[in-house]
Amino acid sequence: MAVKKRKKDLTFLEKIYIPEIVKGLSLTLKSMLKPKFTLKYPEEKFIPPASYRGRPVLVQEENGQERCVACGLCSRVCPSLAIEVLASETEAEKERYPVKFEINMIRCIFCGLCEEVCPEEAIVMSKDYEMAFTNREEAIYGKDKLLVPVSQLQDRIEFLRQYK
Amino acid sequence: MNVWEIIGFTLVKIVIILHVMLLTVSYLVYFERRISAWVQNRLGPNRVGWEGVLQPFADVLKLLLKEDIVPYQANKKIHTLAPIIALFVAFTTYAVIPIGPAIELFGYTIPLVVADVNMGILYVLALTSLGVYAITFAGWSSGSKYSLLGGIRSSAQMISYEISMGFSIGGVILLAESLRPLAIVDSQGQWFWNAWIQPIGFITFVVSAFAETNRLPFDLPEAEPELVGGFHTEYSSMKFAGFFLAEYANMIIASGLIVTLYLGGYYIPFINIGTFGLPNWAEVLIYVGAFSFKIVALLFFFIWVRWSLPRFRYDQLMNLGWKVMFPLSLVNIIWVAVLIMLFNL
Numbered sequence: 001m002a003v004k005k006r007k008k009d010l011t012f013l014e015k016i017y018i019p020e021i022v023k024g025l026s027l028t029l030k031s032m033l034k035p036k037f038t039l040k041y042p043e044e045k046f047i048p049p050a051s052y053r054g055r056p057v058l059v060q061e062e063n064g065q066e067r068c069v070a071c072g073l074c075s076r077v078c079p080s081l082a083i084e085v086l087a088s089e090t091e092a093e094k095e096r097y098p099v100k101f102e103i104n105m106i107r108c109i110f111c112g113l114c115e116e117v118c119p120e121e122a123i124v125m126s127k128d129y130e131m132a133f134t135n136r137e138e139a140i141y142g143k144d145k146l147l148v149p150v151s152q153l154q155d156r157i158e159f160l161r162q163y164k
Numbered sequence: 165m166n167v168w169e170i171i172g173f174t175l176v177k178i179v180i181i182l183h184v185m186l187l188t189v190s191y192l193v194y195f196e197r198r199i200s201a202w203v204q205n206r207l208g209p210n211r212v213g214w215e216g217v218l219q220p221f222a223d224v225l226k227l228l229l230k231e232d233i234v235p236y237q238a239n240k241k242i243h244t245l246a247p248i249i250a251l252f253v254a255f256t257t258y259a260v261i262p263i264g265p266a267i268e269l270f271g272y273t274i275p276l277v278v279a280d281v282n283m284g285i286l287y288v289l290a291l292t293s294l295g296v297y298a299i300t301f302a303g304w305s306s307g308s309k310y311s312l313l314g315g316i317r318s319s320a321q322m323i324s325y326e327i328s329m330g331f332s333i334g335g336v337i338l339l340a341e342s343l344r345p346l347a348i349v350d351s352q353g354q355w356f357w358n359a360w361i362q363p364i365g366f367i368t369f370v371v372s373a374f375a376e377t378n379r380l381p382f383d384l385p386e387a388e389p390e391l392v393g394g395f396h397t398e399y400s401s402m403k404f405a406g407f408f409l410a411e412y413a414n415m416i417i418a419s420g421l422i423v424t425l426y427l428g429g430y431y432i433p434f435i436n437i438g439t440f441g442l443p444n445w446a447e448v449l450i451y452v453g454a455f456s457f458k459i460v461a462l463l464f465f466f467i468w469v470r471w472s473l474p475r476f477r478y479d480q481l482m483n484l485g486w487k488v489m490f491p492l493s494l495v496n497i498i499w500v501a502v503l504i505m506l507f508n509l
């Protein structure tokens with residue numbers, strides 16, 4: 001059986017270290033001069049791609065109405081029980097609408113299941129990642145904070161139509 | 165000069181050097197963080213003041229305000245003594261490193277070195293060996309296994325590398341025929357640097373200097389992945405800052421020693437300032453500038469190496485110290501002796 005030369009046996013040049021050290025040093029010197037990846041955050045903001053799952057929001061139609069029909073599926077599927085929906089009737093064609101729609105942002109884990117299960121494309125994940133609260137009440141987002149005009153959510157909706 | 169004048173000038177020099185050292189140390193920490201960031205394509209601290217230049221002050225303030233925790237199991241006296249020894253060694257060693265030629269001020273000739281000692285190099289060697297005690301004491305007195313392992317490692321490492329360090333200095337002393345730092349600088353002159361004459365000694369000395377200052381790739385005493393923080397795991401607040409300061413002050417001293425012993429001290433290669441007919445103070449200023457430039461370049465090198473090379477394994481470290489660096493430094497002494505024999509240097 002032929003004895004295989006071990007890969008970790010170093011050549012003489014490698015054993016005297018110095019050329020290899022010079023190689024390593026020149027590599028780090030080069031990367032020292034490369035452009036940096038860091039974003040100066042509060043001034044420069046990260047704009048996520050359409051596939052990004054930020055905080056879930058409700059789609060608001062052009063006429064100011066929410067798309068949601070208060071079927072309660074999202075509330076049912078939510079693994080962390082973050083959504084509370086209270087349904088009521090309306091004169092409009094879709095007949096039902098949520099009187100109360102609350103997402104507890106402390107509970108939400110940004111899994112996107114609510115968006116996946118919604119039959120009406122009424123709840124989608126936005127690009128908003130800046131959420132900060134000073135108490136627990138503030139963390140419960142009602143309809144006022146959740147409703148976002150459909151025009152702002154266009155690329156997420158297109159992404160969903162293509163890949164969901 | 166009478167005794168009082170000598171004491172006065174020495175005190176002034178001590179105060180100036182101490183302040184310059186402290187300032188350099190704090191900016192060294194800042195540049196360490198910035199350069200490490202640049203190497204990793206990041207920006208580093210850039211918020212406090214313009215481009216983060218006030219960061220060191222913020223850091224010091226933070227460290228001062230932290231609670232000083234002494235572990236229950238610790239030997240309190242030695243626990244407190246260790247950082248003091250570390251700082252003492254780090255700052256006193258600088259006394260014999262000349263930063264420039266003598267300056268004429270108010271009719272006095274003042275050498276730009278705190279103490280122009282005949283045995284300067286021995287003094288440095290003796291004090292840096294004391295530095296081991298700081299780390300060993302810190303490791304032993306903390307009453308924690310991580311600290312103890314860090315302390316033991318560091319004493320083994322420092323003792324092994326001290327030998328090759330001493331032997332590499334042997335070559336320099338042979339050439340200079342003196343232990344006085346100023347004489348060693350003068351013996352190298354404009355371009356006759358020891359780094360060219362005895363490259364092997366230069367390399368062994370630089371490697372040992374890295375090991376002595378516990379810098380990567382030889383920072384086994386504080387190897388974070390295995391030992392948490394090594395010898396300073398159980399230190400906090402100002403005592404931790406003491407070790408931190410001492411480490412960086414040691415870097416400055418190591419650079420100062422390398423410059424003095426191997427890179428021609430404060431001389432500028434190929435340019436003889438004396439022929440320009442400049443006034444004495446301008447000449448001295450240029451020399452001090454050259455010295456500072458060399459130091460800064462070496463400090464950059466220290467940081468640069470830290471962020472390029474991985475840490476040695478313990479057995480590799482010992483192999484390198486005893487089987488490579490030690491024989492090489494002996495070869496260097498023979499090389500220098502042969503040179504002296506052949507060329508009557």
Ligand code: SF4
Nearest residue numbers: 068069071072074118
């Ligand atoms: S699943 Fe969609 S339509 Fe149903 S309640 Fe939730 S958001 Fe409204």
Ligand code: SF4
Nearest residue numbers: 078108109111112114
């Ligand atoms: S993203 Fe997930 S956790 Fe958050 S509300 Fe929707 S289903 Fe619940």
